[in-house]
Amino acid sequence: MGEAATVILPKQSVFLSKVMDMLPEGGHLSMCLTCGLCASGCPASGLHDMDPRKFLRLCALGQDEMVLSSPWVWMCTMCQRCVYACPMAIDIPRLIYEARAAWPREDRPKGILGSCDQALKNESNSAMGARSEDFVFVAGDILEEVKEAQPAWEDMQVSFNRPGAEYFLNQNSREPVTEPDEMVPLWKILHTVGCDWTYGTIGWAAENYCMFLADDAAWETIVRNKVKAVEDLGCRYWLNTE
Amino acid sequence: MYAVRAGLQKFKITPKFEIESIIRLYARWIREGRLKVSSDWNRELGVTFTVQDPCQLVRKTYGDPVAEDLRFVVKSVVGEEHFIEMYPNKSNNYCCGGGGGYLQSGYTEERRAYGDRKLRQIVETGADYCIAPCHNCHSQIHDLSEHSGKHFPVVHLWTLICLSMGCLGENERSYLGEDLASVGL
Structure with missing residues (x-):
């Protein structure tokens, strides 16, 4: 059984554009093939119903509110295995870092x-x-x-x-x-x-x-x-x- | 190490020194014959070891060459036949969950769930010991071992190097299991 579909309204992500502007070649953040190699090899996959592919897809679909409020950014260790496994070398850990940085300082763990x-x-x-x-x-x-x-x-x-x-x-x-x-x-x-x-x-x-x-x-x-x-x-x- | 190396890059600082890891030096010193380690102590005992590749050191800094150095040191110290690999390993290794601030984040349950993959990987090797040459890895894997009730010892590399040279003191053995508690004393 798959998960029930979640209906979301695609938007432009302010967050994603901001991070892409910071990185050489935009951190390849727009090149995701949705293959799932990142998620399948990520020990944080499934915690709080999140995984690296899902996180990136939510960014791509402009769901900034969800992305920037998810505590999952503190459950990813930024170990970079996803980048290593990714055929497009997408810098997801940097996205996580910037999502952490977007939390008000006093609200961080x-x-x-x-x-x-x-x-x-x-x-x-x-x-x-x-x-x-x-x-x-x-x-x-x-x-x-x-x-x-x-x-x-x-x-x-x-x-x-x-x-x-x-x-x-x-x-x-x-x-x-x-x-x-x-x-x-x-x-x-x-x-x-x-x-x-x-x-x-x-x-x-x-x-x-x-x-x-x-x-x-x-x-x-x-x-x-x-x-x-x-x-x-x-x-x-x-x-x-x- | 990664925090300084990445920080230098990020904040565009060119230091007047180089960054070095003791793991690479251990390997060099053994190759040069300056660190006279031996695995003789383990020939009869046959204690088996696996090793955690720290993400910060391997995947995020020096890549597979330092993972090879790490294996060279471990095999020189415990004996090649007593070393067992986890899979996947080296640059493709799974993070143990000790990094990223996890140990201080308060998300203890999540941290242990994260570490479960590492725990299973270690247990599947069947090794008696896990060597964790990184402080965060050491804390995390030690916690995984104790919390799961598996109770396999988790050791620093320096402990085994001194053990293999016959110079590990009595007070320097807190992480050794009972089987090695008095070896070489």
Whole structure:
């Protein structure tokens, strides 16, 4: 049994035109063949009665109200598998991003909003609100413990803000905040290979919820803070732990 | 990583540094012989592993070459015969549902429904462990494993690298299952 037909009156989508104007080649958003490869390979298909093809079709038929009020935009992870599978390389995730951005900021999911605001408040950019002085303290504390309990690692070092280090290593704040021992295996690996690395006290937190919040200004602030931190130390690489 | 890389592009920033992923470095360091890993510890044990390809790292950043690096590292550390692929994989992999802010969005039920496809994919491999080399993937898959009652351990790659070098400390084993809790201690 198929679903009952929904009667809608096709309109011109202001939203779709706006997004198409932003993208090179309009993000191919007008090229949908309705084949459904996007929807069949999307883990979010079916949640809240929505899927990527349906979302794009609703846009194409000008149903802006429905598209811009659907909570489904927070259930798509913008993982880009739909673009990868699509024969026309249609940028549906960008459409989702802009639909998120069209929500009044205060109406966006509180957890994502709160994580972004925490990151903005703190020079660490930690979504968990971790302060840099705590990070420095925790790292030092754990390092001492390791040296004491595992003498083979007596020479291991962890530096902060060391100018000219080759790698500026960022760290998800989950580690210093909730499971600092998880940093140790990483330090051991870096020490074993003789990697020239440093942590920084500015912009060290790897996570970035402002992008997920679709808040361009906040996202840009965070990226610029991180870029400046790495450049101020003159590091050659910004190293991600994943 | 993706947030910075995409941000640089979006906000037209040209940095004076390059972006690097530790996964690529692990692979390089093993190839260069600087990271002396071995899968000997697992020869008798025969513990099996599958790996999650993080969307941000693979499909959205470096593509299949980094997925190959990831497999090279995993196989070097656990033994080729103890690695089991999920299908589809690499750039065509399914997202686990840990990205996009899902973990903080409050849509917990939807997040788990989303993750069900990933959960089934992992369970179908029959592997004892899932390696999740991304924080959001790790949190999400760990939650899927516990919430579903499957209770397969979900581990970071650094844990296994140190385990394979015989240098994983006692306090660094929170995500290992009982079978590996004391290996190499």
